[in-house]
Amino acid sequence: MKNGNRLIKIGAIGGVITALCCFTPVLVWLFALFGISALVGYLDYVLFPMLAMFLVFLVIGFVQRRRAK
Template sequence: MIKTGVIGTVIAAICCFTPVLVIGLGVVGLSAWLGWLDYVLLPTLAIFIGITAYGLWRRRQSIACRQSDPEATKETG
């Protein structure tokens, strides 16, 4: 989940802060869509940042749970 969030955040940030989409959409003849990019990219960036934060929170909870329960870390057999 963390990998998905980080990769999505990086891609959305690159598209927001660089003219990658402006050049790409202009080349393929879809420059009329440029006015709508902010309505899509900024929420997408926020969603992927949220996914990353949730993944980090779950990982921290998992580590804390394993440290507080010594029986869960013992191997059985």
């Protein structure tokens, strides 16, 4: 049960942070601040797979927790 709860926390926190970076210009502002705004075009190639990965962690955590009960 401990592992399922941990995966749920990782999936939820990572998913929220990644979703904020995907759907708001948070990373665009940070990249512009640091002078690396040329990399903004590549963010979609990294952020969408990360979001999917965190959502998979969340689902796996729920499944593990349900099986433990």
